[in-house]
Amino acid sequence: MASCYPCRRLLACFCSELHDDDNGKDGEDLPVILSHRKLETLKTDLKKDSPERTQVEKRNSVVCEVSQSFIHNIPDKPLSAIEINELLKSNSLKEAYPHLQSLHLEFQREQEALGEKTSLLGLTSKEKDLSLLYGTLRTKVIDIIRHSSSLPSCNKELLCYVAFIIQEEENRKDLGRMKGWRDAWSSAVQDSVRDTLKGVQLDSREENASWLAVHLGHLGKVIVELLEKVKTELVDSYPSNFNVFETYVSSCHEVVGEHLKKLLEKITELKDYYSMLDFIINQYHSEKILGSPSLQPEMEKLKALTLPDADQIKEKYCNCLQEDLNSSLSKIIKLEKEDVWRKKDMPQSAEDGRFIISEIHIDISKLIAGFANNSGKIDANLKKRVLCTCLEALKHFPKRFEEEFTKQSSSLLGTDLLDCCLYSKYHVAYTNSFSSLKEHMEGYRESCPGQISELGKEVDRLLLSLRQALLKQLKVETEPFMKIMMTKTWLKTNDDFKEIMNRLEIYSGFGRSMKPLPAQLFANDMHYHVVKEYISQLLMKKYTCKGKKNKLAADKIRDQWDDLRRLFSDMGSTLDWLHPLGDHLSKIIEQENEKDIINFLEPLVENYPDMSEKQLSAILYFRNNDVKKNLKLKLNQNKVIQRFNVLKQNCEKKNTFFSDITV
Incomplete structure (x- = not known):
């Protein structure tokens, strides 16, 4: 120079x-x-x-x-x-x-x-x-x-x-x-910057709910105004070796960092953590502040400056968000309790009129989508952390919901048929709602595979519980009529079976009000439950046929089994392996001679290898297989039983059914 x-x-x-x-x-x-x-x-x-x-x-x-x-x-x-x-x-x-x-x-x-x-x-x-x-x-x-x-x-x-x-x-x-004159100058510059930024408007949260966002907006403007003045007015007052602009920027950066740390101590709400992160990650280096065209090109080499550890603030943000989400989920349960369960509000049908719905999944999905989208405006990393945090919190919601719903809905189970119907419709509505929730959350699997799997398990457990509650109620309603099955009264009239079918039709309607996947699972549950209850009555030794009644009982079982098969096929049950059971048992029961039963054992054992010797004996008892003779003759000497045991030794175990029936 x-x-x-x-x-x-x-x-x-x-x-x-x-x-x-x-x-x-x-x-x-x-x-x-x-x-x-x-x-x-x-x-x-x-x-x-x-x-x-x-x-x-x-x-x-x-x-x-x-x-x-x-x-x-x-x-x-x-x-x-x-x-x-x-x-x-x-x-x-x-x-x-x-x-x-x-x-x-x-x-x-x-x-x-x-x-x-x-x-x-x-x-x-x-x-x-x-x-x-x-x-x-x-x-x-x-x-x-x-x-x-x-x-x-x-x-x-x-x-x-x-x-x-x-x-x-x-x-x-x-x-x-x-x-130390140059050091004194640098310290004075920093004090000058500190004094300037200290004067930026800062309302209390009581005065302004958006106190931090407003303050940071003003702070950014003051920073730009200060550095513009340094660039246009102060730089020319110093020799070049003072590096005036760089010193002011560095001082400004340090003072802003100190200021943000103090502000961070005052933050308690999610929106304020968001404002802080948005300022640090997005605004500070954008054209609004350090990237302002009026500060270029001098600022270009200084933009690498970083503010307080954003990762720590992200962690605080996620912790606060988790608290907010838990609070919102509690409010959802509270609203259901006050506006639906206590008022006995009937669930609504979807626009197509097919499904009974609850809006719980919509509310939750909007909550999480809102959190994710807002955090995504900060950066992709925060969005992923927020999603995982939300899903981790949501994992506990199904259990909390179930506990409160069970407590509130139990009052509906009385003698009032309308209340019982409402009870069932609630279970259908929440089955649909949580099934939809699970479907919606699957969209986040790529970001949070572990949390999605854990949430899926909890939702599946709740869905199973809801289905089991419906089945339990179905059992309560059909049990009085089931007890008449395989008795002298049953053999004379179809009234009790018709009552059972009427109830099954009603619950089949509940199944049709469910979304496809839970509907199919419910159909399977119903199918298995009803068949098990029906066969259980046969194995209880409540009644034994005599003479031509064998054929009459076999025909009745066959006819009723056909009705059940049509019903569950229409419902969409996939348990086709249960269908042949009625025919197998009917053929055994209708045989006049015991020795002919041996010819029908193989398909029975092949399809239901878990049937026990004791259960077969109960079927033979129902058929009236010479009870007095069986009392004198040891079971292991009975040719039917002997053949049955041989077949069981050579068969491959496939489905299990009879293992669930206690004789």
Whole structure:
């Protein structure tokens, strides 16, 4: 960089760090303590006409002019310490600093004159005055810097004097001189930034629910305004080696970090954690603040600055979100309790009129989608963490819901048929709702596979519980009629079976009101349950046929079994392997001769290998297989039983059914 003036050597004591000569040699090695003779020479030479100035940066020209002004004004005789102090207090640095330098030179001359002689009292007093004056100067310089961002443009010259004084004092090597002027400047800059940002509007949450979002919005604007002023007004008041813009940006960044940490301590609500993360991750480096076009290109290399650990804030955000979600889920249960269960509000049908629905899954899905979408506006990583947090919290909801629903719905199970119907419809509606919830949540499997699997298990457990509750109620309603099965009354009339079929038709209608997958599972559950109950009656030895009643009983079983098969096939049961059982048993029961039963054992054992010897004996008892003879003849000597045991040894176990029936 070229010098401002050819007589660079004369200015070296003031501008040694500002300019390099054409050979690149600076003035750091030149004497910086001027004697009285050298000072006079310097003044005389500066009055000479200088050659044409080379083209230099504006800021260096300004500082050189300030340097010239100071040098011209160094008086031969300094003002008194009191007068200099008054000038400093009134910001008259242009007049005060030359007199302070003159006083310092005077002190040096007197000190040199004394040599090694003991210092006079007056000299000691002057040394003390100098120390106090330099302290006042440091305080005044710091104060000016601290308020520099609020200085009117007409006072920019004052800041130029400050910059010159800092550099001049920094370059002096005198013993006893104050050190750390550049550090003091940096600290003052940071204090100036801190004062500016401290003045940003900050409402309390009682005054403004959006207190933090509003404050951070104002904070961003003030940061930009401050740095714009630094760039357009303050930078030119300093030599380039002060790195003014970089220092202000660094200070601003540090102060903002401190400020955000303090704000973080006040945050208790999710929206405020969101505002904080949005400011740190999105706004701070965007065109709204550091990326503002008005701050470029100087800001470009400084944008890598990072604010407080966003990961810790994300963790706090997720913890707060989990609390909010748990609270919302509790409210959903509370609303169901107050607006549905206590009021006995009948569940509504979907728009197509096919399914009975509850809106629980819609509310929950919207909640989680809202949390995920909002967090996705921060970044993808947070969205994934939020989803996993939501699903982890949601995992406990099915059990909480079941406990409260069971407690509230039990009151519906009385003698009132309408209440019993409402009880069943509630179970259907919630079966559909939680099935839909599971389907919706599957869309998040890629992000949170573990949480989705755990949630799926809990929802499946609840769905099973809801189906079992319906089956239990079905059993309560059909049990009185089931007890008449396989009795003398049953053999004479179909009334009881018709009552059973009527109930089954009703519950088949409930199944048709379910979504396809739970409907199919419910059909299987019903199918298995009814067949098991029906066969159980046959194995209870409540009745034994005699003579032609064998054929009559077999035909009745066959007819009723066909009715059950049609019903469950229409419902969509996939338990086709249960269908042949009625035919197998009918054929055994209708045989007149016991030896003929052996011919029908193989398909029975092949399809139902878990049937026990005791269960087969119960069927033979129902057929009236000469009970008195069986009492005398050991079972292991009975040819039917013997053949049955041989077949069982050679068969491969497939389905299990009879194992669930206790005889």
